[in-house]
Amino acid sequence: MTYQVFKSPCDLDADTWDQLAHPSLYLSSGWLRARSRTVKASEHFILTSGADGYPLASAPCYLSTDKAHPGYAPARLLGFDDLSEAEYLESAQELDAITRYLAMLMEQGGAWNPAFVVGAPGRYGGISVRAGLHGNQAAAARNGLIDAVEQQAAEVGARSISWLYFVEGEDLPLEQMLIERGYARLILDAECYMPIRWNNFDEYLANFRNEYRGTVKHEMEVLDAAGVKVDMHGAEILGPELAALERQWRLKYGRTPPLEEIVADYEELRSCMADSLRVFVATLDGRAIGFAVFLEENNIWYSRFGGFDYSAGNLFLYFNLLFYRPIQTMIERGAISARYSLKSYLAKRSRGCLLRNVLAFVKAPEGWPSMTPAIQAINAVQTLRFSKISSKRITKEEVA
Numbered sequence: 001m002t003y004q005v006f007k008s009p010c011d012l013d014a015d016t017w018d019q020l021a022h023p024s025l026y027l028s029s030g031w032l033r034a035r036s037r038t039v040k041a042s043e044h045f046i047l048t049s050g051a052d053g054y055p056l057a058s059a060p061c062y063l064s065t066d067k068a069h070p071g072y073a074p075a076r077l078l079g080f081d082d083l084s085e086a087e088y089l090e091s092a093q094e095l096d097a098i099t100r101y102l103a104m105l106m107e108q109g110g111a112w113n114p115a116f117v118v119g120a121p122g123r124y125g126g127i128s129v130r131a132g133l134h135g136n137q138a139a140a141a142r143n144g145l146i147d148a149v150e151q152q153a154a155e156v157g158a159r160s161i162s163w164l165y166f167v168e169g170e171d172l173p174l175e176q177m178l179i180e181r182g183y184a185r186l187i188l189d190a191e192c193y194m195p196i197r198w199n200n201f202d203e204y205l206a207n208f209r210n211e212y213r214g215t216v217k218h219e220m221e222v223l224d225a226a227g228v229k230v231d232m233h234g235a236e237i238l239g240p241e242l243a244a245l246e247r248q249w250r251l252k253y254g255r256t257p258p259l260e261e262i263v264a265d266y267e268e269l270r271s272c273m274a275d276s277l278r279v280f281v282a283t284l285d286g287r288a289i290g291f292a293v294f295l296e297e298n299n300i301w302y303s304r305f306g307g308f309d310y311s312a313g314n315l316f317l318y319f320n321l322l323f324y325r326p327i328q329t330m331i332e333r334g335a336i337s338a339r340y341s342l343k344s345y346l347a348k349r350s351r352g353c354l355l356r357n358v359l360a361f362v363k364a365p366e367g368w369p370s371m372t373p374a375i376q377a378i379n380a381v382q383t384l385r386f387s388k389i390s391s392k393r394i395t396k397e398e399v400a
Helices: 029-039 092-112 135-155 172-180 201-206 210-225 240-252 259-276 317-333 345-349 372-390
Strands: 002-006 045-049 055-059 061-064 115-118 160-167 184-195 229-233 277-284 287-297 300-308 337-339 354-363
Touching (some): 002 135, 029 061, 029 259, 045 135, 135 172, 160 172, 160 184, 172 184, 184 345, 184 372, 201 210, 201 317, 229 317, 240 287, 259 287, 287 317, 300 317, 317 337, 345 354, 345 372
Parallel strands (some): 115 160
Antiparallel strands (some): 045 055, 061 115, 160 354, 184 337, 229 277, 287 300
């Protein structure tokens, strides 16, 4: 088995890279070319090949520092900023273990850099493997890829290795191999996803308990009463007008990218992913006041980013553009599921999403104190946290 390392997504040959079975659109050569720049880290795309010369497995990797996107800088990401909610910390022992761990990361987090990160842009983790492999062949392909990642990490002087954003259960053999090799397993986050199992939008509505169904209807009626029109567009609609709305959304959450950077991101998306882009735009009196971007592939819709004019008033743009209008289209087009990424768990759960754990597998820097007590506490807290959200009875089926 041999491996190659590509230092730029432009060097990825689609005919070779995309021979492999990608569990997600986020591992495709097109997506990596379109969005790797947003990670803000040195690219190291690893492709292994068998004795026959054909691809066996691949993974997108980045050599990261604190200058990288926060989602790809392990010392920052693994700080679990949102674990401060007291309701999830049920014992003084857990709280003490987590507090000590967070303090150590804050004081000595620089020791993790440079960090070798396995994960795709868009906060998705996974690997691609040659289709049709089973048993020993499949195991050898995965083990060979792990070997290649660790060898490359050593060659570039990485002080830690992190496999980030792996959906729990999506690749159980790989999860087990990483644990056996001494990687610590953390519940990093939760992905919100929605199986599309309705024949029409009325069935989607009817599936909710009364109070939730009433909320959905009200939020749709408010938008309609204001005279807002929502249409689906392709890649061509992405431009300065929508970029200004996205910048408003980012500013709300403390991010300050220049408008030119957002427009440049759009140009790369159009260049690499035009056929997959589905852009829902809300207009009022001919002016865009909100939008949401999805990508569609293999009957799966991936929710990405959006933007809103916050001066337009409370028109429930977020819910209409992220859920109600796209779901109508998904049903009409025969989608099987929608993947709504991370965060905003309660809002997404209340519109019908389910949750599943997203994992990180981590090797800390050499000499780093044991993280076992903190990891056990974090995993217990995360399990309780996401279990409470998942147990909310939203639909009639869940009541029964």
